[in-house]
Amino acid sequence: MDLNQSPHLALLRSGKMINIGGRPVIVPSPSTSVIARDRRLALKLALAFVSIYVIWGSTYLAIQYAVETIPPLVTVGVRQAIAGAILLAWAWARGFRPTREQWAAGFVLGTFFFLIGHGSLFWAEQYVGSGLAALLIATEPMFILVLGWMMGQQRISRLSALGLAVGVVGVAMLAGAELTVKGSSLLGLLAVLLGSLSWSLGVVISPRLKLPSDALGRTALPTICGGVMLLAAAAVSGEFQQTHWASISMRSFFGLGYLITLGSVVAFTAYTWLLQRVPPTLVATHTYANPIVAVLLGWLVAHEPLTMRVVLSSAAILGAIVLIRRGERTVRVKLPEAVPSMAEIKASRECA
Secondary structure, eight states, rough: OOGOOOHHHHHHHEEEEETTTTTEEEEEOOHHHHHHHHHHHHHHHHHHHHHIIIIIHHHHHHHHHHHHSOOHHHHHHHHHHHHHHHHHHHHHOOOOOOOHHHOOOOOOIIIIIIIIHHHHHHHHHHTSSSHHHOOOOOOTHHHHHHHHHHHTOOOHHHHHHHHHHHHHHHHHHHHHHEEEETTHHHHHHHHHHHHHHHHHHHHHHGGGGGSSSSSSHHHHHHHHHHHHHHHHHHHHHHHHOOOOGGGOOHHHHHHHHHHHHHHIIHHHHHHHHHTTTSOOOTTTTTTHHHHHHHHHHHHHSSSOOOHHHHHHHHHHHHHHHHHHEEEEEEEEOOOOOOOOHHHHTTTOOOOO
């Protein structure tokens, strides 16, 4: 027998010898393939988190660039319709076939998420800076908490109540900062808050709707329904007639393309992939990172003012989110039998 092919010799070469209880024991070393697989997984996880942290945080600046020369409803309608069509085609290729009830649920969520939620946000960014818009959108956990309490799905602990109070102070500081700059910004601030409220309402009612279990289909239906409704709203409001296609800047084209490809398709794919591999609470940390990325990008790239008031209000709103999420762990969630907990509901949150 060839000693070089001995299984004992192979085990000795592939491991290391240690003493256990005074006796030598060979412990196999991790194989090269296992180490390479772990490294690939770690790299994929890092890239996925970068996607939902940086890409979603940068979409607010992309929106501002897009609506510079493209009317807001046209911009968001084209974005959602194309992204929804891509996601639906992808889901269809995987065997997804939506039912009539699922289309109806997609229509309802498309109204709250995109027609009102994103429609008001895109319109508001004509008057409000991208960083401030991102901070105001970060109020969604506050709205979700209050709406959940009003619907009997959530109890508000003292810690969560403190978080709500801190969040209101942060929003008030932002509103005061905008009023000192230009009066028309107040309407923009209110529009962003309306969008945040509408999205939060959609999040709270979504477990009661008969949505697809398929992750891609679950997002594709509201997205494409919202896109169609937004395009119809753009037509009714006359935005298509007001669009000067030859005058659209390259920056606006780039912003719209960025929102469709990276903001909707790439980042969402990374988001759903992460939800299947790491705890939802870890994935939800993007709600802290996105406003910070948006504020810094707005300051560095778009030269938006980064005053002490903006810094303090940012700290207040992010601190409010931390307090609310910690407070939710101290109370029991009261939900119908077939409805998931509020923590599971929040895992479905999507950014701009």
